[in-house]
Amino acid sequence: MTNAVLPLDSYRLAQYAVQVPCYICEQGNAFDAELCRHCQAPMALARQVHMQKILPQMIATVGSSGVGKTVYLGMLLDMLSRMPDQIQIVARGAFSVTLQQNVMQSLARCEFPAKTPNEPDRWNWVHCQVRHPKVKDPFELIMPDVAGEALLEEVEHPFSYLAIRSFLMKCGGAMILVDTTCLDSGKRAQDYFTLKLLTYLSELDNDEKTSWQNRPVALVFSKADQCEDCFDDPQIYAQRHTAALWQFCRERFRRHKFFAAGVAGGTAMRTAPGVGRVRAPLRIEPRGIIEPFTWIVGQVMAKSQQPTGWTIKRQK
Amino acid sequence: MFNRLRQILPPWHKDRRSEASNETLPADCSVDPALGDALDDDFTAESPPADGVKSLVDQMLAHHRCALLLRPQIAQNLTPELYAEAKQALNESMGLVPTGNVYLEPSVFDADYRAFASENSDRPHEFTVVVQSVYLDRYLVTNRQFQKFVNAGGYEEMAIWDEEIWPAVLDFTDQTEQPGPRFWKNGRYRSGEANLPVVGISWYEAVAYARWVGKRLPTEAEWVKAGSWPITLSPQTHLQRKYPWGDTFDRGKANIWGSKPARIVAVEEFSEGASVGGLYQLIGNVWEWTATTLETDPQPEEAVQGYETLLKTIRGGAFDTYFEHQANCHFSSGENPIFRKHNIGFRCALSICDIAVRPDEPLADAAQHVEALPDEILPNELANHTADQVIEEMPT
Numbered sequence: 001m002t003n004a005v006l007p008l009d010s011y012r013l014a015q016y017a018v019q020v021p022c023y024i025c026e027q028g029n030a031f032d033a034e035l036c037r038h039c040q041a042p043m044a045l046a047r048q049v050h051m052q053k054i055l056p057q058m059i060a061t062v063g064s065s066g067v068g069k070t071v072y073l074g075m076l077l078d079m080l081s082r083m084p085d086q087i088q089i090v091a092r093g094a095f096s097v098t099l100q101q102n103v104m105q106s107l108a109r110c111e112f113p114a115k116t117p118n119e120p121d122r123w124n125w126v127h128c129q130v131r132h133p134k135v136k137d138p139f140e141l142i143m144p145d146v147a148g149e150a151l152l153e154e155v156e157h158p159f160s161y162l163a164i165r166s167f168l169m170k171c172g173g174a175m176i177l178v179d180t181t182c183l184d185s186g187k188r189a190q191d192y193f194t195l196k197l198l199t200y201l202s203e204l205d206n207d208e209k210t211s212w213q214n215r216p217v218a219l220v221f222s223k224a225d226q227c228e229d230c231f232d233d234p235q236i237y238a239q240r241h242t243a244a245l246w247q248f249c250r251e252r253f254r255r256h257k258f259f260a261a262g263v264a265g266g267t268a269m270r271t272a273p274g275v276g277r278v279r280a281p282l283r284i285e286p287r288g289i290i291e292p293f294t295w296i297v298g299q300v301m302a303k304s305q306q307p308t309g310w311t312i313k314r315q316k
Numbered sequence: 317m318f319n320r321l322r323q324i325l326p327p328w329h330k331d332r333r334s335e336a337s338n339e340t341l342p343a344d345c346s347v348d349p350a351l352g353d354a355l356d357d358d359f360t361a362e363s364p365p366a367d368g369v370k371s372l373v374d375q376m377l378a379h380h381r382c383a384l385l386l387r388p389q390i391a392q393n394l395t396p397e398l399y400a401e402a403k404q405a406l407n408e409s410m411g412l413v414p415t416g417n418v419y420l421e422p423s424v425f426d427a428d429y430r431a432f433a434s435e436n437s438d439r440p441h442e443f444t445v446v447v448q449s450v451y452l453d454r455y456l457v458t459n460r461q462f463q464k465f466v467n468a469g470g471y472e473e474m475a476i477w478d479e480e481i482w483p484a485v486l487d488f489t490d491q492t493e494q495p496g497p498r499f500w501k502n503g504r505y506r507s508g509e510a511n512l513p514v515v516g517i518s519w520y521e522a523v524a525y526a527r528w529v530g531k532r533l534p535t536e537a538e539w540v541k542a543g544s545w546p547i548t549l550s551p552q553t554h555l556q557r558k559y560p561w562g563d564t565f566d567r568g569k570a571n572i573w574g575s576k577p578a579r580i581v582a583v584e585e586f587s588e589g590a591s592v593g594g595l596y597q598l599i600g601n602v603w604e605w606t607a608t609t610l611e612t613d614p615q616p617e618e619a620v621q622g623y624e625t626l627l628k629t630i631r632g633g634a635f636d637t638y639f640e641h642q643a644n645c646h647f648s649s650g651e652n653p654i655f656r657k658h659n660i661g662f663r664c665a666l667s668i669c670d671i672a673v674r675p676d677e678p679l680a681d682a683a684q685h686v687e688a689l690p691d692e693i694l695p696n697e698l699a700n701h702t703a704d705q706v707i708e709e710m711p712t
Contacts (some may be wrong), residue, residue, distance in 0.1 A: 110425075
């Protein structure tokens with residue numbers, strides 16, 4: 001006969017009775033859910049918000065598949081975590097460091113990181129604390145690494161990815177990446193995709209005060225190391241190479257700016273063991289990575305200290 | 317300039333492209349044919365003033381062209397004083413890299429890398445090459461030095477440019493469409509940047525400048541040897557540094573990302589990071605073009621079209637190089653030779669067999685004999701010998 005005391009789990013029933021809202025889609029979930037059962041975003045974000053009693057800002061980094069979103073985000077996080085005299089980023093939770101770690105390890109081996117899977121539960125939802133020299137208090141920020149193909153699917157067929165839609169509804173601003181090498185080679189696919197994305201954003205929210213017309217949008221020409229002209233003046237480059245995009249932004253987005261960014265100093269083909277011939281970075285020399293982020297954070301913070309598009313009350 | 321240079325050339329130089337004249341040159345040495353064409357094209361038969369040689373030598377030294385003066389066919393016509401002056405200028409501006417073996421780690425883009433990474437990783441001697449004695453510039457070529465090349469009409473002197481690049485030379489202009497590096501204006505470097513390394517130049521511009529001053533670009537092996545300063549203690553023991561100052565990275569000794577300036581600095585800064593041979597900024601500040609080709613796998617589109625762009629190797633890292641391991645003596649990257657990047661410069665090299673050696677010179681100037689020395693003579697003992705003494709000691 002054992003003297004062990006069996007725990008009384010009835011309090012768990014009470015916890016299950018209270019739905020915990022997902023921080024991204026605001027749909028109810030069980031208190032111990034790992035992922036939101038509606039949008040597959042990690043519930044860790046909601047728990048962190050609950051513990052810290054602060055609603056994080058959200059900034060989107062979006063663009064077509066292969067445009068360099070993962071590399072850009074990973075590089076940005078790594079650079080800002082190493083620069084004490086500028087904007088500083090401090091990761092919240094181990095899963096927020098994963099993106100940074102994966103990207104840096106790949107680049108150090110002269111490889112680009114693997115393609116981001118389409119499933120939201122496999123994205124890296126970076127949650128970090130940002131210290132801005134012009135802002136008194138540090139603020140929380142969420143920046144997921146969204147898969148380009150999933151984004152395209154959602155843009156083409158709205159509501160196919162609830163996580164993306166909900167996230168973009170709430171974002172304070174967006175950094176939209178455009179592949180410079182494609183533009184340079186005369187391919188218009190980038191132009192069209194970015195136009196679709198901007199159209200999608202502009203139709204997400206019809207409220208005159210909170211619509212995307214008033215939210216900051218940074219258009220970042222990625223892989224600009226392949227095109228030095230782009231660094232000279234991104235605005236003029238946009239006007240000459242993506243006239244439709246440039247015109248659309250002028251008409252629909254009051255706060256937008258063009259940037260150029262590059263991570264690899266150059267690329268070449270290499271034969272990697274077990275992978276075959278792949279394009280790989282010849283060396284890593286980041287350029288223009290921090291500028292778009294600094295601008296957009298400044299814009300977001302200047303507009304409001306409160307996150308955009310929220311229906312739930314700020315938790316005190 | 318070329319007319320005046322011709323005044324001190326020996327008579328045989330007029331026909332030096334003939335077989336007979338080539339026999340006059342030292343073994344395995346040759347005068348750059350492109351440079352020779354430039355000399356021939358501008359040659360006129362007018363006789364020089366007697367005191368013109370001194371002023372010409374002074375002018376050439378001011379233009380950092382001492383290597384030309386020390387070419388065997390020119391040097392033998394200089395007075396001992398002028399020769400000594402040219403030699404001093406050479407020793408001040410260039411450091412000697414002695415003959416020896418150097419271990420070259422293949423680039424991950426190189427076809428050899430697969431063998432290196434898998435089968436031959438335990439046989440590093442297969443990646444060891446012999447480097448002959450060579451002089452390398454102590455400093456990167458500066459804007460001020462390159463300005464002299466531009467002012468002297470270097471971009472119009474087609475003989476010093478590779479023929480395949482002639483159509484593109486007209487496109488090598490600055491921001492005001494004047495011939496010159498990409499970031500210059502009105503054919504001049506920006507104020508306050510005289511001592512900064514020249515950047516925004518293609519590989520071909522670097523080669524043309526090197527030819528103009530009588531030098532060439534270093535090979536990858538020469539560059540690595542200058543930086544890592546290898547020592548072969550025995551056939552099985554080969555010591556080679558990772559950085560010019562040792563095996564541990566130090567941000568105070570090289571200008572890369574995270575070092576304080578966060579921009580290109582003057583060529584004489586970061587002196588603590590100089591190599592054993594007295595070469596500055598081999599690591600950091602700007603990448604350096606080398607003469608070596610990086611043979612990568614062909615691009616997909618190129619494979620279809622049947623051509624490929626051969627990259628030229630660059631070494632050393634730059635002020636914006638992010639990873640420390642990409643700014644050491646072993647890492648090599650590549651770049652399209654026609655690209656004019658903001659962070660790629662160069663330094664020149666000069667084979668020791670390309671310059672005249674007089675019997676009364678110190679040993680360092682007769683380093684071509686080093687490889688023939690008996691094994692028991694260690695390099696540090698050699699400094700006390702003169703060339704004559706060493707030659708006498710050499711086995712017959």
